[in-house]
Amino acid sequence: MNIIIPMAGRGTRLRPHTLTTPKPLIPIAGKPIVNRLVEDIVEVCSESVKNIGFIIGRDFGKEIEADLKAIAKSLGAEGHIFYQDDKLGTAHAILCAQELLEGNVIVAFADTLFKADFKLDSSKDGIIWVQQVDDPSAFGVVKTDEGVITDFVEKPAEFVSDLAIIGIYYFKNGAFLRSELQYLIDNDIKVKGEYQLTNALENMKNKGSNFVPGQVSEWLDCGNKNATVYTNKRYLEFIKDEDLIAKSASIKNSVIIPPVYIGEKAVIENSIIGPHVSLGNKSSIKNSIVQNSIIQTNTNINNSNMKNSMLGNHVTLEGKSDDLSVGDYNTIS
Incomplete structure (x- = not known):
C-alpha cells in the first residue's frame, strides 16, 4: 500500500x-x-x-x-x-x-x-470516504445506487445528495x-x-x-x-486514556482538568488548565485560566483568562481575557 x-x-x-x-x-x-x-x-x-x-x-x-x-x-x-x-x-x-x-x-x-x-x-x-452533511452545496458529493457510486457532483446548487466527499x-x-x-x-x-x-x-x-x-x-x-x-x-477525547502530560513538565499549585496535552518542559503555575487544552513544549501558563485552546511552543501566558483560543509559537500574552487567535512571535499585553 x-x-x-x-x-x-x-x-x-x-x-x-x-x-x-x-x-x-x-x-x-x-x-x-x-x-x-x-x-x-x-x-x-x-x-x-x-x-x-x-x-x-x-x-x-x-x-x-x-x-x-x-x-x-x-x-x-x-x-x-x-x-x-x-x-x-x-x-x-x-x-x-x-x-x-x-x-x-x-x-x-x-x-x-x-x-x-x-x-x-x-x-x-475504489472507496471514496463520505459523510452526511446538512448543507451539501459547499462540498463535492456522491450519488449512490445499491451501495455503488453513480455520480460525482461538485458543490451542487440544488440538492442531489447529502453525502459529502471528505477528501x-x-x-x-x-x-x-x-x-x-x-x-x-x-x-x-x-x-x-x-x-x-x-x-x-x-x-x-x-x-x-x-x-x-x-x-x-x-x-x-x-x-x-x-x-x-x-x-x-x-482528539483529546479520543486519546484521553493515553499519557498526555510530559514527565518533564512542571506543574505547581494548579488544577488540571482532563483531557489535556502538556508538552515537554512546559510550566504551569497558580493556574486552572482544561478541559481540552493542548500546551506545546517549553510554553508556560502562570496565574491564568485556560480552557479549550491550542497553545504552541515557547509561548508565555500570564494573568489571562482565555478559552476557544489558538496561540502560535513564541507568543507573549499578558493580562487578557478573550477568545483569541494569535500568530507566531506576537506580544500582547
Missing part, C-alpha cells in the same frame, strides 16, 4: 497561524495534523504501508521535509517528498507523486481528519488513476481553471471501475481557527 498526501496549500483561512507554518503542520493534541492523519489511515489499512508521499511547496524547507520523512519512518514506511510548483487543482497535485501511483493507493488531502471503526477492504476497485480515497489500481490524471493534463480538461480529481474519477467509473462509499464515524475539519480548536477538543 502507498499513501499520497497532497499538502502544498498554505491554508489562508487559518491565518495568521499559516503565515509561518503550513496548515498540515499545525499541532492537534501535540502532533501535527498530517501526523494524526497518516496514523489514522495506517490504522484502518488491512495491509502494510510501504511508501508515503508528501506533496508540498518548495518553500516548506528542509527541516519540514525531514520531519515528514520521520513521520513515515515512525509508521514503518519510507517517506518521499514531491513538489507542486503550480497550484493547478487536485488532479495535478496527486500526479506530482506519480511514481507512487502503482498498485493499492490511498490519497488523503491533509486538511481533514477522521475517526473510523473499520478495516479497509482492499478488494474493492480520502482508496484505489486498487494506482496506475489506472495515474493514466486518467495524465489524460486530464494532456487534454487540458479543467473546471474553473483547475484539473479536478472528480473528472478522473468519472472517467474511471465510465470505464468500469466500481466505486463504493466508505463512511467514517466522525469527520473533523481544520479549515479555520474555530474548527481547528474543536478538532483538538475531539
Whole structure:
C-alpha cells in the first residue's frame, strides 16, 4: 500500500497561524495534523504501508521535509517528498507523486481528519470516504445506487445528495488513476481553471471501475481557527486514556482538568488548565485560566483568562481575557 498526501496549500483561512507554518503542520493534541492523519489511515489499512508521499511547496524547507520523512519512518514506511510548483487543482497535485501511483493507493488531502471503526477492504476497485452533511452545496458529493457510486457532483446548487466527499480515497489500481490524471493534463480538461480529481474519477467509473462509499464515524475539519480548536477538543477525547502530560513538565499549585496535552518542559503555575487544552513544549501558563485552546511552543501566558483560543509559537500574552487567535512571535499585553 502507498499513501499520497497532497499538502502544498498554505491554508489562508487559518491565518495568521499559516503565515509561518503550513496548515498540515499545525499541532492537534501535540502532533501535527498530517501526523494524526497518516496514523489514522495506517490504522484502518488491512495491509502494510510501504511508501508515503508528501506533496508540498518548495518553500516548506528542509527541516519540514525531514520531519515528514520521520513521520513515515515512525509508521514503518519510507517517506518521499514531491513538489507542486503550480497550484493547478487536485488532479495535478496527486500526479506530482506519480511514481507512487502503482498498485493499492490511498490519497488523503491533509486538511481533514477522521475517526473510523473499520478495516479497509482492499478488494474493492475504489472507496471514496463520505459523510452526511446538512448543507451539501459547499462540498463535492456522491450519488449512490445499491451501495455503488453513480455520480460525482461538485458543490451542487440544488440538492442531489447529502453525502459529502471528505477528501480520502482508496484505489486498487494506482496506475489506472495515474493514466486518467495524465489524460486530464494532456487534454487540458479543467473546471474553473483547475484539473479536478472528480473528472478522473468519472472517467474511471465510465470505464468500469466500481466505486463504493466508505463512511467514517466522525469527520473533523481544520479549515479555520474555530474548527481547528474543536478538532483538538475531539482528539483529546479520543486519546484521553493515553499519557498526555510530559514527565518533564512542571506543574505547581494548579488544577488540571482532563483531557489535556502538556508538552515537554512546559510550566504551569497558580493556574486552572482544561478541559481540552493542548500546551506545546517549553510554553508556560502562570496565574491564568485556560480552557479549550491550542497553545504552541515557547509561548508565555500570564494573568489571562482565555478559552476557544489558538496561540502560535513564541507568543507573549499578558493580562487578557478573550477568545483569541494569535500568530507566531506576537506580544500582547
